[in-house]
Amino acid sequence: MAVSATLPDAMNPTRSFQGLLLTLQRFWAERGCVILQPYDMEVGAGTSHPGTMLRSLGPRPWRAAYVQPSRRPKDGRYGENPNRLQHYYQFQVILKPNPPNLQELYLQSLEAIGIDMKLHDIRFVEDDWENPTLGAWGLGWECWCDGMEVSQFTYFQQVAGIECAPVSGELTYGLERLACYLQNVESIMELNFNGLEGDEKVSYREVFLQAEQEYSRYNFEHADTAALFRRFAEAEAECRALLEKGESGERHLMVQPAYDQCLKAGHSFNLLDARGVISVTERQSYILRVRELAKACGAAWLKTAGGGAN
Amino acid sequence: MPDLLLELFSEEIPARMQRKAAEDLRKLVTDALVERGLVYEGAKAFATPRRLALHIAGLPVRGRDIREERKGPRVGAPEAAIQGFLKAAGLSSLDQATIISDPKKGDSYVAIIEKPGQETVAAIAEIVPAVIRGFPWPKSMRWGAASAAGASLRWVRPLHSILCTFGAETEEPEVVPFEVDGIVSSNITYGHRFHSAGAIPIKRFDDYVPSLEKAKVVLDADRRKEIILNDARTLAFAQGLELVEDEGLLEEVAGLVEWPVVLMGSFEERFLEIPGEAIRATIRANQKCFVLRDAATGALANRFLLTANLVASDGGKVITAGNERVVRARLSDAAYFFATDKGDLPDLDTLEESAGKLGLDLAKPLDQRMAKLDKLGVVFHAKLGTQGERVQRIAALARELAPIVGADPDLAERAAKLAKADLPTEMVGEFPELQGLMGRKYAELQGEHPSVCAAIEEHYKPLGPSDRVPTDPVSAAVALADKLDTLVGFWAIDEKPTGSKDPYALRRAALGVIRLVVENGVRLPLVDVVKNRAKGIFEADYHFSKYTFLSQLNTMRELFRDGEVAAEVFSDDERKIIDEAYYRDEDAGVDTxxxxxxxxxAANLLSFFHDRLKVMLRDQGARHDLVDAVLGEGGGSDDLLLITHRVAALARFLETQDGKSLLAGYKRAANILKAEEKKDGEGAFSGAADLQLIAGAGLIEEKALAVALANATPAAAAAVAQEDYEGAMAALAELRPAVDAFFDQVTVNDPDPALRVNRLKLLNQLREATRAVADFGRIAG
Known part of the structure; x- marks a missing residue:
């Protein structure tokens, strides 16, 4: 049964960007997920949200779904490329441990947003997922709908360099791309955001074009690289300091503030990378430095209640 | 005889792993059966995206009984020996043992152990779970609640069910009972993900395949390939088009669908301005679709073929439209890349230094990219500097090699400087497999000389034993320079291939050099080239030199006195030579x-080339022992072309009766000499035979051989000097009648010591004469 059937027209995921988002939220809420809100920091992907990155570690069951604005400074195109943005939305689902019917649940979610399995060719195509800055990897697929990648489906094997026990299933929907397909438009900017028509219609362009232009200028031309290098070093130092200060015998008392600093370092690195001031050889070493922070945070998380410590 | 049917049903298995996994399953299960004495008539394995299946036909119901005799100690042996025997044989008392008598050794115990053959069902129930647990997936994973425990099952993707039945055609087969991590074997399978619902009970292979077909699953990958290929050709033909066939893509696509449905889509004609290879690459890599060409002109058509996994209710209209959307977006990207690559880079002023260093013209887009590659400082190999430095080396070498291969030095240098310039282009960044080809396109667009354009593409060639060898001299110069730079570089930093490890494809590079030289008839002074290049690499001051030999040598200046560093690199004898030079003068020491x-x-690399040459000749079905014969002792020539000519001439000669007979004569002479040299000492028969003695006391055959040798030896040597190996062989052939007659009529070990020595000297002269052409002693057979 498609959830959309019970929604008003303006909330129809095939007409409304926010309708798509709300439909997915409702779908996964009905399957026992806590619906989190976006993390209030700049991250490159929904995986970085502590609701995935930290919660996927340790033995405690966890089911969550949320939208995460994702910042990819390098992908900015001043709003001129129909498919590339420096800021876009991911819809993230994390189920720990993964239920045995996760593929079926995923397919049901596609039906819920209006994809008819009798008309569309859905395929699971090998894609080994890896996030070097988070020290995370898993096996899974790109999910294709009629030749288009609409989601990433991953069974986490390792996060923060730590074996996942149990394994989480992670679903990431690229919302803009999915919406373009559902609404049958060629450019993200043309998306109907609120599902209304005429004077009341708000497009993706109206909401985000100006931001894309401004941030592209900032990301590529004006971000203060000296300040970013400094901020990277400061965040790195503070992350380490917090991890040290939070140590309390068998337990750790300050993992999440430390992890915030790890995220800050990661974002500074992404901006520096977009500014083109990091050479190929340096690049690897910056990634490694962030990974070391992420690993240390993950290890500390296991010493908290959320991480399953007794 | 009963059959086994096994199916492992899982979530989607990566296409590239399916075929090998099916094969592994077959081998692991059948090997384990045979190990238990369970032989079978036939076995075949299958794979679809969601299952591996195995059918083994003609298995016995139970294995053969095994009767084993275990010898024990003699009767009355010490108690410890008796107990040990009982324990090893699994007997509780001596009553269970048999006593046998031996007239010599007396009475002793024997345990006769009879094991009834294992039920095949029981064997399968043991074998299959073990095979599943230890399956050699290239990458495997854990999943679900069970993964909370340490040693949970690993599979390529979550494994959901196992079908395993065993039974004869005439009876109801039984489910082989076992369990793997909570998955209990059954007789149930599942059909197509979208075209079939619920469990399907299966008896055996005979109803398995049709039941799956009914549930829209084609089990056999080769059949799916056939269906795709036929449908693709038919659809293409109907439009007057031709399928651009692609076996690798076909194999992959067949691994992505259980029920293939081929559909045709199209894209805007304006995209055809993008180079066809780039269109094909993007549609193939990203969309896994086939491209088509006009049957008459061969030009790429604005159509493509996709393979869906669904019989859609609208006949595939929506699926086609969706794929067209994605193809359009991808081609828009490719068009953007192509346009960007043809234009100027934004930061030209920052590239002037690199352009100056490499002699590039920043008014031209491809030159800009090369300057950018240099500026970026991309490392080729930590010990061999950056791509920019490497290109400089290749350009210098291409210029040096140009006269040798008959190329214009300016063109060769120019081509070498642009050969890697497409690496930082957008198009090659997106599609690495287009390297070289895009460089050529961009070079053509900026009006480079046709030979330069060709060389940019062809300098990577030949990529293997069956790849084409470039014939344009400019291409040959750059191809040789590229490969030789790589080989000398890795030899200089001592990262040679070992065993199966050859991460830089150095064996392929050496084979490439050999084929370029041989097939283009190039006389390459390999040792000189290698020495010059190696010296350059040792002396170059790369940023990374702290890791190289060079630094060891630099610090050696300081460490010479205690000799420790030198000892790591040099032998005692070498150190003696270096030390002597060093005490004369520090620089002389380092130079030495x-x-x-x-x-x-150089010596080491040369012998690597010789080995590769042997491998190449062996692969071509030629006699590689002839390479050893031609090389002779002491390493042999570095002229690869000449070596192959000599080998060919020798091979032809040995096919003739003269050749065979002379070889036999040589072997006989060599054997006699070897035996007699043992008595008289090495070198006892060197020097010319005494002709006076022969004239006076020798036999007629002896005289004839002396005369023949006197004629043939200088003739063969002269021919060799002129590189006329056919001539040299012909000269040797003249010896044959005299040699045959000599061995027929002359007794070498004459009682007269003077005659004996003189005859042995004649044989030694024969050995020497052949050695001038080839070392016949190294010829096999």
Whole structure:
């Protein structure tokens, strides 16, 4: 049964960007997920949200779904490329441990947003997922709908360099791309955001074009690289300091503030990378430095209640 | 005889792993059966995206009984020996043992152990779970609640069910009972993900395949390939088009669908301005679709073929439209890349230094990219500098090699400088497999000389034993320079291929050099080239030099006195030579050390080339022992072309009766000499035979051989000097009647010591005469 059937027209995921988002939220809420809100920091992907990155570690069951604005400074195109943005939305689902019917649940979610399995060719195509800055990897697929990648489906094997026990299933929907397909438009900017028509219609362009232009200028031309290098070093130092200060015998008392600093370092690195001031050889070493922070945070998380410590 | 049917049903298995996994399953299960004495008539394995299946036909119901005799101690042996025997044989008392009598050794115990053959069902129930647990997936994973425990099952993707039945055609087969991590074997399978619902009970292979077909699953990958290929050709033909066939893509696509449905889509004609290879690459890599060409003109058509996994209710309209959307977006990207690559880079002023260093013209887009590659400082190999430095080396070498291969030095240098310039282009960044080809396109667009354009594409060739060898001299110069730079570089830093490890494809590079030289008839002074290049690499001051030999040598200046560093690199004898030079003059010491390293590098690389040449000839079905014969002792020539000519001439000669007979004569002479040299000492028969003695006391055949040798030896040597190997062989052929007659009529070991020595000298002259052409002693057979 498609959830959309019970929604008003303006909330129809095939007409409304926010309708798509709300439909997915409702779908996964009905399957026992806590619906989190976006993390209030700049991250490159929904995986970085502590609701995935930290919660996927340790033995405690966890089911969550949320939208995460994702910042990819390098992908900015001043709003001129129909498919590339420096800021876009991911819809993230994390189920720990993964239920045995996760593929079926995923397919049901596609039906819920209006994809008819009798008309569309859905395929699971090998894609080994890896996030070097988070020290995370898993096996899974790109999910294709009629030749288009609409989601990433991953069974986490390792996060923060730590074996996942149990394994989480992670679903990431690229919302803009999915919406373009559902609404049958060629450019993200043309998306109907609120599902209304005429004077009341708000497009993706109206909401985000100006931001894309401004941030592209900032990301590529004006971000203060000296300040970013400094901020990277400061965040790195503070992350380490917090991890040290939070140590309390068998337990750790300050993992999440430390992890915030790890995220800050990661974002500074992404901006520096977009500014083109990091050479190929340096690049690897910056990634490694962030990974070391992420690993240390993950290890500390296991010493908290959320991480399953007794 | 009963059959086994096994199916492992899982979530989607990566296409590239399916075929090997099916094969592994077959081998692991059948090997384990045979190990238990369970032989079978036939076995075949299958794979679809969601299952591996195995059918083994003609298995026995139970294995053969095994009767084993275990010898024990003699009767009355010490108690410890008796107990040990009972324990080893699994007996509780001596009553269960048999006593046998031996007339010599007396009475002793024997345990007769009879094991009834294992039920095949029981064997399968043991074998299959073990095979599943230890399956050699290239990458495997854990999943679900069970993964909370340490040793949970690993599979390529979550494994959901196992079908395993065993039974004869005439009876109801039984489910082989076992369990793997909570998955209990059954007789149930599942059909197509979208075209079939619920469990399907299966009896055996005979109803398995049709039941799956009914549930829209084609089990056999080769059948799916056939269906795709036929449908693709038919659809293409109907439009007057031709399928651009692609076996790798076909194999992959067949691994992505259980029920293939081929559909045709199209894209805007304007995209055809993008180079066809780039269109094909993007549609193939990203969309896994086939492209089509006009049957008449061969030009790429604005159509493509996709393979869906669904019989859609609208006949595939929506699926086609969706794929067209994605193809359009991808081609828009490719068009953007192509346009960007043809235009100027934004930061030209920052590239002037690189352009100056490499002699590039920043008014031209491809030159800009090369300057950018240099500026970026991309490392080729930590010990061999950056791509920019490497290109400079290749360009210098291409210029040096140009006259040798008959190329214009300016063109060769220019081509070498642009050969890697497409690496930082957008198009090659997106599609690495287009390297070289895009460089050529961009070079053509900026009006480079046709030979330069060709060389940019062809300098990577030949990529293997069956790849085409470039014939344009400019291409040959750059191709040789590229490969030789790589080989000398890795030899200089001592990262040679070992065993199966050859991460830089150095064997392929060496084979490439050999084929370029041989097939283009190039006389390459390999040792000189290698020495010059190695010296350059040792002396170059790369940023990374702290890791190289060079630094060891630099610090050696300081460490010479205690000799420790030198000892890591040089032998005692070498150190003696270096030390002597060093005490004369520090620089002379370092130069000597460099010299030893370059000589060693060259000698070692040369013998690598000789080995590759042997492998190449062997692969071509030629006699590689002839390479050893031609090379002779002491390493042999570095002229690869000449070596192959000599080998060919020798092979032809040995096919003739003269050749065979002379070889036999040589072997006989060599054997006699070997035996007699043992008595008289090495070199006892060197020097010319005494002709006076022969004239006076010798037999007629002896005289004839002396005369023949006197004629043939200088003739063969002269021919060799002129590189006329056919001539040299012909000269040797003249010896044959005299040699045959000599061995027929002359007794070498004459009682007269003077005659004996003289005859042995004649044989030694024969050995020497052949050695001038080839070392016949190294010819097999």
């Amino acid at each position: 050390a460099y010299g030893i390293l370059t000589d060693r590098c």
